[in-house]
Amino acid sequence: MARNPIRDRVAIVGLGSTGFSRDAGGRSSKALACEASIRALRDAGLGAGDVDGLVGAAEPGGPSPSAMSAALGLPRVTHFSSPTPVAVFALVDAMNAIFSGACETVLLYFPYLRLPWNSRSAAADPFRRQNTLGVMPAPESTNAAAAYAAWASRYIHEFEVPRETFGRVALNARANAAQNPLAAMKAPLTMEGYLQARMIREPLCMLDMDVPVDGADAFVLTTTERARETCANPVVVHAASVGLVGENDEDQLPSLARHGQHVVVESLRAKSDLWLDDIDVFFPYDGFSIITLGWIENFGWCAPGQAGRFLEEHWDAEEGRVMIDGRIPINPHGGSLSEGATRGSGHLREAVTQLRGEAEGRQVPGAQTALIGCGGFFFNSQGAVLRRL
Amino acid sequence: MSEFGDDAGLVERFPYARIDHDNKYMYRGWLDKRLLVNRCEDCAVFHHPPKPVCPRCWSSALRPTEVSGRGIVHLTILLHQGPPAPGVDYAKGPHPVVTVELDEQAGLRFTSTVVECPLEEVRIGLPVELDWVDRFGSPFPVFRPSTGN
Numbered sequence: 001m002a003r004n005p006i007r008d009r010v011a012i013v014g015l016g017s018t019g020f021s022r023d024a025g026g027r028s029s030k031a032l033a034c035e036a037s038i039r040a041l042r043d044a045g046l047g048a049g050d051v052d053g054l055v056g057a058a059e060p061g062g063p064s065p066s067a068m069s070a071a072l073g074l075p076r077v078t079h080f081s082s083p084t085p086v087a088v089f090a091l092v093d094a095m096n097a098i099f100s101g102a103c104e105t106v107l108l109y110f111p112y113l114r115l116p117w118n119s120r121s122a123a124a125d126p127f128r129r130q131n132t133l134g135v136m137p138a139p140e141s142t143n144a145a146a147a148y149a150a151w152a153s154r155y156i157h158e159f160e161v162p163r164e165t166f167g168r169v170a171l172n173a174r175a176n177a178a179q180n181p182l183a184a185m186k187a188p189l190t191m192e193g194y195l196q197a198r199m200i201r202e203p204l205c206m207l208d209m210d211v212p213v214d215g216a217d218a219f220v221l222t223t224t225e226r227a228r229e230t231c232a233n234p235v236v237v238h239a240a241s242v243g244l245v246g247e248n249d250e251d252q253l254p255s256l257a258r259h260g261q262h263v264v265v266e267s268l269r270a271k272s273d274l275w276l277d278d279i280d281v282f283f284p285y286d287g288f289s290i291i292t293l294g295w296i297e298n299f300g301w302c303a304p305g306q307a308g309r310f311l312e313e314h315w316d317a318e319e320g321r322v323m324i325d326g327r328i329p330i331n332p333h334g335g336s337l338s339e340g341a342t343r344g345s346g347h348l349r350e351a352v353t354q355l356r357g358e359a360e361g362r363q364v365p366g367a368q369t370a371l372i373g374c375g376g377f378f379f380n381s382q383g384a385v386l387r388r389l
Numbered sequence: 390m391s392e393f394g395d396d397a398g399l400v401e402r403f404p405y406a407r408i409d410h411d412n413k414y415m416y417r418g419w420l421d422k423r424l425l426v427n428r429c430e431d432c433a434v435f436h437h438p439p440k441p442v443c444p445r446c447w448s449s450a451l452r453p454t455e456v457s458g459r460g461i462v463h464l465t466i467l468l469h470q471g472p473p474a475p476g477v478d479y480a481k482g483p484h485p486v487v488t489v490e491l492d493e494q495a496g497l498r499f500t501s502t503v504v505e506c507p508l509e510e511v512r513i514g515l516p517v518e519l520d521w522v523d524r525f526g527s528p529f530p531v532f533r534p535s536t537g538n
Contacts, residue, residue, distance in 0.1 A: 202467035
């Protein structure tokens with residue numbers, strides 16, 4: 001086992017979300033972040049004076065920790081930071097701050113606002129239009145998002161899989177979102193509908209890509225000791241890791257068999273006492289469908305190239321979604337493809353909701369342990385094992 | 390317009406690029422229609438995109454070195470929509486983007502478009518060679534199917 005002194009020592013004791021929509025109307029990112037944060041603090045039974053750590057994902061157009069401290073009137077903060085987007089970066093920073101004693105209780109927030117470069121309606125909004133990308137890149141680029149289409153082409157080439165392999169990821173997400181009141185996209189989706197969806201970056205179509213939304217998630221974290229005293233249903237982080245390989249420029253990645261996800265899996269595997277046989281609910285990130293296929297294979301649920309077959313074998317035809325061994329759902333909240341593009345905070349929130357036993361109609365009976373594979377292949381691969389205390 | 394060779398002039402010639410002191414030699418090479426890739430003078434390993442040190446041996450003795458531009462398509466995207474560029478009309482059909490593994494070194498790849506190639510022939514494994522097109526009045530490196538010469 002690898003050194004993991006933080007194992008089970010930091011607990012999540014508060015959850016808040018605005019829910020997600022294609023358009024939250026005339027509300028700022030800060031307004032959404034405040035709503036989620038106040039919900040999370042009330043859920044934890046805490047007030048402004050109890051928060052001494054503030055960690056907010058550095059989402060474009062989102063409020064800084066100092067702006068949030070001012071908005072929420074937090075009198076005394078001893079740790080604050082703005083980690084790169086994708087949820088486990090911020091989770092790990094909050095955990096480390098608490099475990100080291102930099103602070104005792106962290107408000108962790110994730111603000112999302114559709115931006116003019118990924119939403120036409122956002123581009124028509126004079127306020128949102130003030131957010132720009134700066135230099136307009138050339139089309140001939142694999143930077144960031146486009147790279148997933150490029151590596152999806154490689155996946156199809158190496159493993160000779162049909163588009164339905166990707167489609168099952170989208171169908172699973174949509175069927176699950178229908179059971180989640182927070183989700184943006186609930187209209188039923190069929191394979192035929194998937195195959196007819198508009199191509200964007202072929203081989204990936206619109207339904208292979210997360211849906212831009214307005215909304216926010218927030219969490220309250222504190223020491224496990226304190227959580228035992230104050231919280232009826234704490235969930236602890238058993239292990240967490242991010243992962244990076246040297247050749248992480250998108251088009252220079254060594255291969256589908258060696259990238260950030262592999263580093264995460266090796267690291268988590270060495271830190272966690274709990275592994276696939278212990279998992280009750282599984283959260284492979286789905287910012288793009290190809291990422292989900294990668295997580296399923298790289299965690300070892302099946303061999304490389306076999307994720308499509310795995311999804312088919314574990315498909316619950318009646319429910320139109322995946323149930324691994326008839327028991328373990330994948331992204332039961334609908335994921336980024338259908339709940340909304342939360343860059344992983346939705347996956348984290350649903351993991352905690354499930355482990356608390358509060359997922360209502362989509363609850364996994366007796367869920368004790370959740371596995372999260374968050375982020376993609378290049379510069380934001382990360383994962384966590386959460387368990388009920 | 391600024392002088393051809395200075396930094397401000399270079400930025401004007403490539404309005405779509407983020408140019409810095411690590412990659413400026415590559416773009417200067419494009420102005421002469423030469424595809425330059427950083428090569429380490431100590432360990433002879435190429436790397437791309439340009440970095441300030443050799444990622445293999447940490448040497449700073451890097452030489453922007455002309456490569457043949459021949460290689461094999463390793464990744465493909467057909468952009469049905471995307472950033473605007475001169476000569477790219479998404480309404481007329483998807484714009485191909487290819488990442489090419491260059492003959493000079495395994496794993497060394499360069500991404501651009503492919504010209505003079507029907508869309509159905511844009512596929513992984515296609516041998517290609519270097520060509521140049523005009524973009525905003527400056528040369529822009531692209532690939533075309535290999536003629537086998």
